[in-house]
Amino acid sequence: MIKALLLANILLAAIWILATGTITQENFVFGFLISFGVLWVITPDRSRNDYFTIVPKLASFTVFLLYQIIKSNIQTLIASLYPKSKLSPAILKVPLTVETDGEITFFSHVLNITPGTLVIDVSDDKKALYVHVVHCEDKEAYIKELKEVFEKRVLELTR
Amino acid sequence: MSIADYYNFVIIPILGLSVILVFIRFLRGPSIADRVISLDMLILMAIGIVVIYSIIHNQSTFLDIAMLFALIAFLGTVAFAYYLEERRKRDE
Amino acid sequence: MNEIIVMILTTIGALFVLSTALAMVRKRDVYLRINVTTKTATLGLGLILGAAMFYFNEYSVTTRVLATIIFVGLTAPIGGHMLARAAYINKTEKWEGMKIDDLAGQYDPKKDILHSEDMNTKFEPPTDYDQPSTK
Numbered sequence: 079m080i081k082a083l084l085l086a087n088i089l090l091a092a093i094w095i096l097a098t099g100t101i102t103q104e105n106f107v108f109g110f111l112i113s114f115g116v117l118w119v120i121t122p123d124r125s126r127n128d129y130f131t132i133v134p135k136l137a138s139f140t141v142f143l144l145y146q147i148i149k150s151n152i153q154t155l156i157a158s159l160y161p162k163s164k165l166s167p168a169i170l171k172v173p174l175t176v177e178t179d180g181e182i183t184f185f186s187h188v189l190n191i192t193p194g195t196l197v198i199d200v201s202d203d204k205k206a207l208y209v210h211v212v213h214c215e216d217k218e219a220y221i222k223e224l225k226e227v228f229e230k231r232v233l234e235l236t237r
Numbered sequence: 238m239s240i241a242d243y244y245n246f247v248i249i250p251i252l253g254l255s256v257i258l259v260f261i262r263f264l265r266g267p268s269i270a271d272r273v274i275s276l277d278m279l280i281l282m283a284i285g286i287v288v289i290y291s292i293i294h295n296q297s298t299f300l301d302i303a304m305l306f307a308l309i310a311f312l313g314t315v316a317f318a319y320y321l322e323e324r325r326k327r328d329e
Numbered sequence: 330m331n332e333i334i335v336m337i338l339t340t341i342g343a344l345f346v347l348s349t350a351l352a353m354v355r356k357r358d359v360y361l362r363i364n365v366t367t368k369t370a371t372l373g374l375g376l377i378l379g380a381a382m383f384y385f386n387e388y389s390v391t392t393r394v395l396a397t398i399i400f401v402g403l404t405a406p407i408g409g410h411m412l413a414r415a416a417y418i419n420k421t422e423k424w425e426g427m428k429i430d431d432l433a434g435q436y437d438p439k440k441d442i443l444h445s446e447d448m449n450t451k452f453e454p455p456t457d458y459d460q461p462s463t464k
Contacts, residue, residue, distance in 0.1 A: 103388070151372050154365055155348050167361055168429035171445075190406035193368035196360070198413050198432060201445035208432045210360050210413065217429055240332050244339070251343045255350030262353045262362075270359045270416035274366065277408060278353060281370045281401070285346060285377045289339070292381055297390045300381065304397045307404070314408035321415035 083121075083129040087113050132235070139235055146192050154193045157213065168214040169198065172207045172221055175229055176236075182207075185232045195224070241293045248289055256282050273317045280310040331383065338380035345373030358424035358457060359416050367409035371402055422457035 087110060094109030095101060114133065124130050157165065176185055186197040186207060196210045214220050256279065263275040284303045291299035352365045375398050382394040417432065433453040435444050444450075 147368075147372065151345070151369055154352075154369060155345070159348075159351075165361070165426065167364075167424070167427045169360075169427070169432045170429065171431035173445075186410075187403075187406065190410055191368065191371070191402060193365070196364040196367075196406075196413055197410055198360075198417055199443055201435070202442045203445055206445040208435075210364055212361065212364055214429065240336065243336060248339055248343050251347050255347045258350035258354050268359060268416065268419075268421045270412055270419070270421055271362065274359070274363050274409070274412055275353060277405075277412075278349065278366055278370055281374055281405070282346060282350075284397075284401075285342070285374055288377050288381050292335070292339075292384050297381075297385050297387070300390065300393050300397070303378070304393065304400070307397055307401050311400075311404040311408055315411060318408070318411035318415040321412075321419055325419050 080129050080132065083117060087117060090116065135235055139231060142231065143188065143191075150193045154212065165213055166215065167210065167212055168217070169208055169210050170214065170217060170221055172209050172224055174205055174207055175225070176232065177204070179204075181232065181236050184236070185229060188228055188232060189224070192228075244289055244293050249286070252282060252286050252289065256286075269317075269321060273314060273321075277310055277314045280306055280313070284310075331386075335380045335384045338376050338383065342373040342376030342380065345369050345376065349373065357426065359421050360413055360423065360427075363409045363413050363416075367405050371405045374401055417454065420454040423454050425456050 090113030091106055091109035094112060095105055098105060098109075118124065118130055121130070174182065174185075176182055182200060182204060186200070189195045189197050189207075189209060194212045198208045198210050200207055209224070211220065259275050259278050259282065263272055263279065266272045266275060284306045287299055287303045287306065291297060291303075346369075349366050349369045352369070353362060356362045356365060378394050378398050382391050385391075418436070423430070430453070434449045434451060436442075436452040437444065437448070437450050438452055
């Protein structure tokens with residue numbers, strides 16, 4: 079269903095480009111948005127359709143990820159100017175709720191590009207992730223925060 | 238103050254200072270992993286310097302070299318990490 | 330106007346790269362160095378490349394710069410992850426400030442697997458104690 083709607087969307091955008099006659103990236107993006115609106119209007123029951131929720135979710139996830147990256151980069155910048163004794167690094171075991179290989183790869187990459195966390199290894203039965211964190215005072219609270227902030231978003235996106 | 242002057246007198250010294258600091262870690266690093274990660278960082282900073290030079294001389298062709306450096310940095314790091322794991326297995 | 334945006338972006342990027350270099354010298358063990366440096370270097374480099382994108386303002390340059398940013402953002406953290414794993418398997422010393430280590434005793438060197446339940450296989454890197462003067 080998602081693939082069929084995506085193909086229809088790209089096809090409508092290509093038709094928009096042929097009709098307007100200018101081949102640029104901005105025009106393609108504009109045509110994509112217009113045909114997304116057209117598809118949104120003509121589809122009968124939108125609540126059962128994943129396609130109309132996954133595109134806004136993807137956009138909001140990108141914004142959330144950029145915000146997290148910039149915020150925690152500034153935190154790391156301040157922390158790297160601290161005296162050395164104030165940091166307390168740790169290697170935590172984060173139990174996984176996600177199951178398939180693709181979800182685990184996606185989740186660990188999200189953790190990897192966010193400063194402050196570094197995935198060291200995945201256990202062989204795919205049930206736990208070993209994460210090295212820069213500053214950890216309360217173990218349980220940190221694991222809970224990781225699961226609620228990042229894993230919940232990944233789950234919303236993939237399911 | 239033109240943009241070339243600003244880059245020549247402010248940005249290039251900052252990047253050069255960071256290259257020197259990372260090179261100190263490259264020489265002193267107690268383990269092999271320290272040296273590999275500082276080599277990775279050196280190549281990333283070289284990409285930054287190449288981009289700055291392409292802005293100063295107004296030559297967008299230099300950006301191809303930046304892309305090439307990014308490829309080489311990834312290949313080098315992955316090859317060294319693989320070598321470290323395999324060496325541990327051979328030693329046992 | 331355009332030049333001012335380019336200058337501001339490059340300055341912030343260069344400061345991030347400088348903080349990376351400072352962290353490289355000051356942090357105590359390999360894991361902290363890998364953890365801190367790969368991310369800030371990626372962001373600083375992305376800002377410098379974005380400045381080049383604003384400066385040239387052509388399609389060929391924009392696509393090349395975007396490809397480079399995406400490639401660096403995808404591969405630098407993966408390289409850091411592989412290197413940290415190789416360092417842990419090779420028993421590189423860890424700093425004594427690392428109080429919690431859940432990965433200790435989880436690797437099984439004989440069968441070469443990593444458990445997720447609590448095991449005790451005596452696989453743990455040695456601790457690197459500080460000199461008393463620097464504490």
